[in-house]
Amino acid sequence: MTHIAVLVEHTSGDVRQSTLEALTLARSLGDPVGIWIGEEPSSDACHELGRYGASEVRHVPAPDQSTYTAELMAQAVIAAMGEASVLLAISTFATKEVLAYVAHRTGAGIVVDAASAAWDEGKIVTTQTVFSATWNVRTAIQTPLAIVAVRPNTTQAQASPEPAGAALVPVECEFTQPHTTVLSRTSVKQQGIPLAEAPIVVSGGRGTEGDFSLVEQLAQVLGGAVGATRDATDEGWIAHEHMVGQTGTTVTPALYVACGLSGAVHHRGGMQASGTIVAINTDPDAPIFEIADFGVVGDLREVIPATIAHLQGR
Amino acid sequence: MHVVVCVKFVPDLQSQRSFTNERVTRVADDGSMNELDENAVEAALTMVEAHGGEVTALTVGGTDAVAAVRKAMQLGAHHAVHVSDDAIAGSDVRGTARVLAAAVTTLQQERHVDVVVTGMTALDGMTSLLPTMLAAELEWPALTLASDVELESERATIVRHLPDVHEEITAPLPAVISVTDALNTPRYPNFQMIMAARKVEVTTWSLADIGVDSARVGRDAAGTRVLEAQIRPPQENREIIHDTGDGGQRLAEFLKTRGFA
Numbered sequence: 001m002t003h004i005a006v007l008v009e010h011t012s013g014d015v016r017q018s019t020l021e022a023l024t025l026a027r028s029l030g031d032p033v034g035i036w037i038g039e040e041p042s043s044d045a046c047h048e049l050g051r052y053g054a055s056e057v058r059h060v061p062a063p064d065q066s067t068y069t070a071e072l073m074a075q076a077v078i079a080a081m082g083e084a085s086v087l088l089a090i091s092t093f094a095t096k097e098v099l100a101y102v103a104h105r106t107g108a109g110i111v112v113d114a115a116s117a118a119w120d121e122g123k124i125v126t127t128q129t130v131f132s133a134t135w136n137v138r139t140a141i142q143t144p145l146a147i148v149a150v151r152p153n154t155t156q157a158q159a160s161p162e163p164a165g166a167a168l169v170p171v172e173c174e175f176t177q178p179h180t181t182v183l184s185r186t187s188v189k190q191q192g193i194p195l196a197e198a199p200i201v202v203s204g205g206r207g208t209e210g211d212f213s214l215v216e217q218l219a220q221v222l223g224g225a226v227g228a229t230r231d232a233t234d235e236g237w238i239a240h241e242h243m244v245g246q247t248g249t250t251v252t253p254a255l256y257v258a259c260g261l262s263g264a265v266h267h268r269g270g271m272q273a274s275g276t277i278v279a280i281n282t283d284p285d286a287p288i289f290e291i292a293d294f295g296v297v298g299d300l301r302e303v304i305p306a307t308i309a310h311l312q313g314r
Numbered sequence: 315m316h317v318v319v320c321v322k323f324v325p326d327l328q329s330q331r332s333f334t335n336e337r338v339t340r341v342a343d344d345g346s347m348n349e350l351d352e353n354a355v356e357a358a359l360t361m362v363e364a365h366g367g368e369v370t371a372l373t374v375g376g377t378d379a380v381a382a383v384r385k386a387m388q389l390g391a392h393h394a395v396h397v398s399d400d401a402i403a404g405s406d407v408r409g410t411a412r413v414l415a416a417a418v419t420t421l422q423q424e425r426h427v428d429v430v431v432t433g434m435t436a437l438d439g440m441t442s443l444l445p446t447m448l449a450a451e452l453e454w455p456a457l458t459l460a461s462d463v464e465l466e467s468e469r470a471t472i473v474r475h476l477p478d479v480h481e482e483i484t485a486p487l488p489a490v491i492s493v494t495d496a497l498n499t500p501r502y503p504n505f506q507m508i509m510a511a512r513k514v515e516v517t518t519w520s521l522a523d524i525g526v527d528s529a530r531v532g533r534d535a536a537g538t539r540v541l542e543a544q545i546r547p548p549q550e551n552r553e554i555i556h557d558t559g560d561g562g563q564r565l566a567e568f569l570k571t572r573g574f575a
Contacts (some may be wrong), residue, residue, distance in 0.1 A: 011478075069483070070446065071456070093442060093476055097458060100446035103408065109537025110407070112441050125541065130439050131325070138542040179455035183471070183482040196477060200574065222574060240496075241477055246437060247350065247495050249477055255574050269437065276572055278565065284556070291549050294568045298557025306562020311575045
């Protein structure tokens with residue numbers, strides 16, 4: 001069966017949830033093999049990848065920190081993917097750069113931010129949205145190697161009925177001298193689930209008037225991550241990492257709850273492809289209501305506490 | 315120094331438009347320079363204001379794409395190049411990068427290019443692939459998603475804030491730098507600048523002018539092909555209620571019905 005290479009995202013040695021989604025999708029296309037760049041994966045991590053169908057985990061030791069950039073990551077991916085006919089990864093800014101280098105080196109056709117990928121008459125066909133998620137597009141990749149970056153939460157992760165071996169295969173990579181040097185790298189501590197991967201996102205905007213506590217409480221009750229508009233992060237009401245929108249994080253959760261935000265085009269572009277959209281806003285003409293499945297015209301200071309009370313009261 | 319800023323013409327996201335023959339068709343005035351490219355133009359202008367030199371705005375696309383470089387000139391770009399050729403139609407990102415790289419190389423022959431600046435993404439497709447692909451094509455360093463840029467003695471050093479990591483990255487010039495909207499606040503063109511921009515001639519190049527084989531770009535050379543594009547149907551079955559005291563309860567019930575609580 002044809003090999004589907006999956007670029008594994010991992011944090012502190014743990015496999016990220018989004019990679020399990022990618023493996024689930026990969027199983028529908030062929031035989032998944034994981035590509036692990038960095039410190040050698042633990043047996044637990046390999047076992048986890050095997051549970052989701054990876055027959056191999058191809059491990060490439062990372063180059064040193066100062067040169068650990070997209071350019072060299074791409075060299076590692078190319079060394080590890082071998083004869084795979086599809087390279088699957090999760091769409092993030094960092095991964096898209098890696099894939100751009102891989103596409104350039106291999107001549108492969110590339111689609112990013114895809115919601116799905118399937119074989120159709122011998123070609124990989126993807127679906128994705130463009131123009132701030134107002135259009136749906138289907139694209140066929142024309143090249144023998146297809147590169148696809150999928151958005152988190154677009155496939156529901158399901159363990160394979162038959163776990164695969166996940167054999168650890170060391171891969172050697174001769175890295176070339178990179179064009180750039182990393183002077184410093186600081187990890188950002190993210191509380192809870194990363195925003196881009198969260199299945200539920202509760203966001204606040206101007207309507208919070210600077211107080212995000214209710215938004216945070218609702219996120220906690222629903223088990224979601226906290227998002228914000230550009231206005232809110234610019235005002236310093238909440239850290240920049242929470243910004244949802246075209247220049248912040250693009251999210252596609254199963255549920256998006258928009259609290260006190262109007263839904264400007266820049267914000268909608270970062271969340272419009274979400275599964276279910278709920279909006280709370282005092283202005284009945286707010287554009288967010290045009291894309292909401294359920295909207296409450298009202299003050300979030302009254303609606304959110306009442307919602308929480310009813311959710312907890314059951 | 316000589317800074318080239320790549321700008322893209324994008325359709326107005328608020329207006330009606332359609333895909334036909336796998337391309338976007340537009341009516342006149344139904345589009346403009348990609349908004350995030352304003353930050354790239356601003357960055358380029360700031361560089362030459364600090365270090366001396368000139369800015370060349372570069373775009374690739376059909377006849378209407380000239381509006382993008384015109385906008386860049388209104389903002390203060392000194393020169394403008396528009397690469398336009400029927401054979402470019404249907405190019406994927408690699409084809410576009412190939413054309414832009416060839417245009418930069420052609421500009422180099424006349425005058426050394428120190429930096430190519432781009433926006434972080436174009437608001438139509440939002441793939442963010444082009445800056446990296448362009449750097450790979452030129453075999454130059456890619457310094458992407460910069461929210462701070464320092465140029466000093468033939469080097470560029472940027473700061474970038476990704477969702478999970480903050481990085482400071484440096485590279486020798488020439489380099490491709492993509493900038494975010496956090497880097498600067500774009501200036502507004504005043505009346506004099508708009509009038510002055512009208513008088514500047516835009517250089518138009520065909521593929522032959524920049525030495526690109528037309529077989530290597532366009533639809534037939536593209537690694538991807540759009541099969542179908544449809545406007546997403548408007549949200550149906552919307553339920554919008556006015557809170558008369560029971561808004562929270564009804565929202566909670568909706569969430570339970572949908573299985574979220």
